[in-house]
Amino acid sequence: MTTNLVFVVLEPTLDYYFDQFIRIKRATRRPRTVEWYTNTYRYYKAASADLGPDWPPTPAHSLAFFKMFTQHDLADASRSNYFRGVRAFFNWLVKMGHLDRNPLLLVGQVKAPRPLPKSPDEEEVAELLKTVSDFIREDKKHRSWQSTRDLAMFSVALDTGARLNELVAMSMPDLSLKRKQIQVFSWKDREGRVLTLSDETIADLTPWYDLRRKMKPPKTLKSLWLSNYQNKGLRPLTGNGIAQRLRYWLKKADIPHFSMNQMRHAFAVFSLRNGADLIDIRDQMGHANLKTTAIYLEVVNKGRGERHQKTSPRKNLPFDSCK
Numbered sequence: 001m002t003t004n005l006v007f008v009v010l011e012p013t014l015d016y017y018f019d020q021f022i023r024i025k026r027a028t029r030r031p032r033t034v035e036w037y038t039n040t041y042r043y044y045k046a047a048s049a050d051l052g053p054d055w056p057p058t059p060a061h062s063l064a065f066f067k068m069f070t071q072h073d074l075a076d077a078s079r080s081n082y083f084r085g086v087r088a089f090f091n092w093l094v095k096m097g098h099l100d101r102n103p104l105l106l107v108g109q110v111k112a113p114r115p116l117p118k119s120p121d122e123e124e125v126a127e128l129l130k131t132v133s134d135f136i137r138e139d140k141k142h143r144s145w146q147s148t149r150d151l152a153m154f155s156v157a158l159d160t161g162a163r164l165n166e167l168v169a170m171s172m173p174d175l176s177l178k179r180k181q182i183q184v185f186s187w188k189d190r191e192g193r194v195l196t197l198s199d200e201t202i203a204d205l206t207p208w209y210d211l212r213r214k215m216k217p218p219k220t221l222k223s224l225w226l227s228n229y230q231n232k233g234l235r236p237l238t239g240n241g242i243a244q245r246l247r248y249w250l251k252k253a254d255i256p257h258f259s260m261n262q263m264r265h266a267f268a269v270f271s272l273r274n275g276a277d278l279i280d281i282r283d284q285m286g287h288a289n290l291k292t293t294a295i296y297l298e299v300v301n302k303g304r305g306e307r308h309q310k311t312s313p314r315k316n317l318p319f320d321s322c323k
Contacts, residue, residue, distance in 0.1 A: 012098075014045075014054040021092050040085025043068065056099065057090065062107040069110075080112035116299050119265035120258040129154060129204075131253035145211055149237075150245050152208035153225055156182070157260060159201040161267030161285040164260045168239050170224040177202055177209060182224075186286070193286055268296040 018041055025034050047068040048054060048061040065086065069079045086104060093099040132151040139147060157167055166184040174183040180202055185192040197205070215234065217226060223236035243260060250257055264285070271281050282293040 012055055014057060017055075017093060017098060018089060021089055036081075037085050037089065040082045041089060043082050044086045057103050059103050059106045062104045065104070066107055066110075076110075076113040079110045083110040084112075114295065117262075117265040117268070117296060118258075119262050119269045119299070120255075122266075122270060124255050124258070125158060125263070125266055125270075127253050127255055128249055129158075132249055135252075145208075145215070146245070148208045148211055149225060150249060152205040153237075153242065154246070154249075154263070155201045155204040156197070157263045158267055158270075159198050160184075160195040161264050161271075161281070162195060163264060163286070164239050164242065166286075167242060167260070168223075168225070168237070171222040172212075172224055173222060175205075175209070175224060177206060184286075193283070195284055265296070265299075268293065269299050272296055272300045 022034060022037060025037055044061075044065050045054070048057075048064040051058075051061055051064060054061060065082075068074075069082075074082075083104070087102065090099065090102040090104050094102055129151065132147055132154065135144075136147050136151060153167070156162065156170075160182070162170075162184055163186055166186045169185055170182060176182070180197045180199070181194050182197065183192050183194050212224075212226060215226070217234045221234060221236070225237035225242070226234050227237040227241050228234055229241065246260060246263075247257065268281050268285060272278070278290065278293055278297070281296070282290050285293065287293045
């Protein structure tokens, strides 16, 4: 008896390739990320269901996917979210040689809306510095050097817009109280840049500068900000240490939490409100492109209507047509 074997060659489908794609993601990504890829793929399939076979995917399928955004009146953030998930899948198909090019990109792209930087209010920052300063005055008995350091550190952060890693890397040799400058280095700014310090910041920084010298740390320890974590000896204060000290003082001052990065945003926002030049702010913050700095103009512009009610030249004229 002869057995005839029949081989059926199945045409590949989009589901078949997506199953391979998602298996890789399950092995390399978190479950929530895998769920995100799956959901975005389902939206694509639902949008192009009426166009017949989905393999190979065509610009027509992608166009139906884009039209779905308008039909459901999706927010810009949601559009970008769905687009990125499907784009990643199609890019993988191109990388694996299953597609010549990504059909999604032939139709268009969806960019995520850039969120405006968040910064604390001026009153909150003022209360933070006041709380630390008041504690220093009242702490004459114990003379806590950490509070003196923290006041100087927060003042420098607010006055310079330095990144957290730049704040951590600040060293004594790079500081000049006489010239009111400090040089900082970061991976974004390899050559370093010089930051200017205000008279008020110098006034906050000088007591710490003098106290640090009296502490006589090892000559090899050049960090501007020191720590004695768990009483194991002086060492550089880390980024986590700075963040922890900020949380400590915010809680003590009963102020809503904000981060050191938001303190950097506060520098830009407060400076613009005080009439600073945008180029000066860019140079202080170390932005490579002025467009990055210009986004703070949108933050400052928020609340313009309320401010105009107070500053309107028409309103402040000594003339009222209603009388």
